[in-house]
Amino acid sequence: MKRLHRMGALLLSALAILAISTSAPAANLPDDVQAIVKRGELRVGVKSDVPGFSMQDLSGNYAGLEVDLAKKLAEAMGLKADDVVFTAVTAKTRGQLLDTGDIDMVLATFTITEERKQIWNFSSSYYTDAVSLLVKKNSGISGYADLTNKRIGVAEGSTSKDALIKAAKENGVTLTDTDNIQTFPDYPSIKAALDAGQVQAFCVDGSILSGYLDPSTEILSTVRFAPQEYGVTTKLSNKGLASFVEEKITGWLSDGTIDKIISANGVTPSFKK
Amino acid sequence: MIEQILSPECWLVFLADWTLFLQAFGVTVMVSIAALALALALGVVFGVMSTSHYRLPRSVARAYVEAIQNTPLVLQAYVFYLALPYVGVMMGQVSVGIFAVGIYHGAYIAEVVRAGIQSIPRGQAEAAASQGFTYVQTMRWVILPQTVKIILPPLVNQMVNLIKNTSVIALIGGTDLMNRTNDWATSGASIYGPPFLVCGVLYFLLCFPLSTWGRRYEERLKKKDHHAEQELKKLEEELS
Structure with a gap:
């Protein structure tokens, strides 16, 4: 009986460890990422008129390399691909929409520059x-x-x-x-x-x-x-979100995920590093 | 936005490019003045036409006013800039600004002028005719001078709107103040606080004196009227 009890305790603690390890990613997420997960939707600014990158069709759906990346980022947060809410941005509006907090991140052929890095966070480049x-x-x-x-x-x-x-x-x-x-x-x-x-x-x-x-x-x-070089852009104060995105992007760059997404969307870069 | 407006560094970066904004402001002022002249000319001509006794000028004026008033200015600017080249008429953005905005507000001013003329009692035109005035003379010396103080408030309103509406050429790549501000504010260091503030101030500086002048001029005319009325009364009393 005593042994059974001990075994039960062991089982319970094993279960607890298992539970902790599966829920670990969510617990380890930075505060600003958790806020997005809690809200249940990731708000992303994308272009609506760039075929292959992000193009909005007549029924309002977006498709392209940047759309796919945004959905993957949502999934990495523990959300579903459908939880991404896309907002159409232009070169003119994207920075301001990030600053006002209307959108969490921008994937909109946003070129990384030294000057812009002073104003927003940029991930490593996913496309050149x-x-x-x-x-x-x-x-x-x-x-x-x-x-x-x-x-x-x-x-x-x-x-x-x-x-x-x-x-x-x-x-x-x-x-x-x-x-x-x-x-x-x-x-x-x-x-x-x-x-x-x-x-x-x-x-x-x-x-x-x-x-x-x-x-x-x-x-x-x-x-x-x-x-x-195009990077994923986040508001300067959202450091946690930026490092989360950076970690994912560099991971996907090295394991070939991004190359796959690029070729799936048929936008072979016109420039090779 | 607010942080940038409060940051001296942002202002320094912005002020380093002040000549670009001055030049763009010059374009806006130039387009405004030329469009204003065109709008006033069209407005008076079509306004008078729409009070004519003849059907033809009346219908022509009506068609112009309705076509312009019931379609958006942006669309009209696109027609000038993007459609006319296909029939061989190539126009730069400055000309598009002058013609599109001038013609657009010309239609509104025509309505203002028409309403002004129709507010003058018919008897005045009949009296002028009985004294041997021709139609044009009646308009020039009897009717139009009296309409000025009636139409001045809506006219100044149109003039101020015209200045602000010249910013439509920003949409077709005209290097006016609005376009330059949009472009500058979103490129390079992405400093948008100071340029948008200054852009607003510059438009205000252009419009505010005009609307103030309009109000003062109207008051002066009304005072003059009042004065004349008093004089007339005095004269009548002396005579009786």
């Missing part, structure tokens, strides 16, 4: 891309030299503008903010302006451009510059 130009096939533009008297459309708040001016300068061509660059609030308006002939080139990261490629346009293979 180069900036390029989309032009009309009959435009006669084949390189930097043809750009001097042209107007180039870029998105507000993107890093492409400065990168283009710098890359052109390195190639001996002077482009100015006021004469050559026009900034638009989103990518579709740049494409519309390109089609109408109001701008002669559309400048943004190559992967984004590939979504706007059509029979009348081409991406210049001669103009590729400024490799851009």
Whole structure:
């Protein structure tokens, strides 16, 4: 009887240990991550107009590499993939939405820069891309030299503008903010302006451009510059969330999970490190 | 936002690029003035047309006002910028700003002018006609001067709205104040507090004097009227 009792105690403690070890991830999660788990939904800012990365279809669903990554992050927190609430962001709105706390993280072709790291947390880069130009096939533009008297459309708040001016300068061509660059609030308006002939080139990261490629346009293979690294962005004060994301991303980078997601979405990087 | 506005470092980074904002402000002022001139011209012409005795000018004015008032300005700007190039009319953003905003507010001002003219008693036009005034002379010397103080408040309202609405060209890549602020605030160091505050202040500086002037001018006209009335009364008393 006594022995049975002891065995029962042993069994109980073994069960307790088991219980602790299975619930351990949740208990070890930083406070800001736990707050998300408790809320039951992960709020993620994604683009709605970048095919392969994050594209919203007509029924409102999002699909793409960044959407898949966000769902995986939710699952790593112990939530379900369906618990991710997506918010469409632009280069202009994503930072401010993070700061106001409307969204927990941004996966929206958000380029990592030293300046931005002072304002938000960035994870390691899950994708590297180069900036390029989309032009009309009959435009006669084949390189930097043809750009001097042209107007180039870029998105507000993107890093492409400065990168283009710098890359052109390195190639001996002077482009100015006021004469050559026009900034638009989103990518579709740049494409519309390109089609109408109001701008002669559309400048943004190559992967984004590939979504706007059509029979009348081409991406210049001669103009590729400024490799851009995309990272998962969180609010600067959410340090716990940032380190959680960083741990997951680096893990998935080394075990090939991210490579798989990239090829599943058909967005082979235009730039290899 | 608030932290950035309170941070001197943010202001220093922002002020280092002040020439960009000055230039953009210049674009906004230029588009505003030109669009205002166009809107006033269109407004007076179409406003007078819509009070005409003839059917044709009346219908033309009606069609213009209804087409413009019942479609969004942003759409009209897109038509100018993105659709007209397909029929061979290529317009830069500054011209789009002037024409789209000028034509848009021209329609509203036409309605303001029409209401002003119709508020003047018919007898005045009949009296002018009996004195041998032509239609244009009646309008120029009798009717329009009297409408000024009636239409001034809604007119100034339209002018202030026009200035603010020039920011529509920010959507089509025009380098006006709104576009420059949006772009600057979201690139580089992502400092958005100071630029948005300054942008707001600059628009305010442009609009506030105009609305104040409008109010003062209206008061002065009313005082003058009151004065004239008193004089007339005195004269009548002396005569009787």
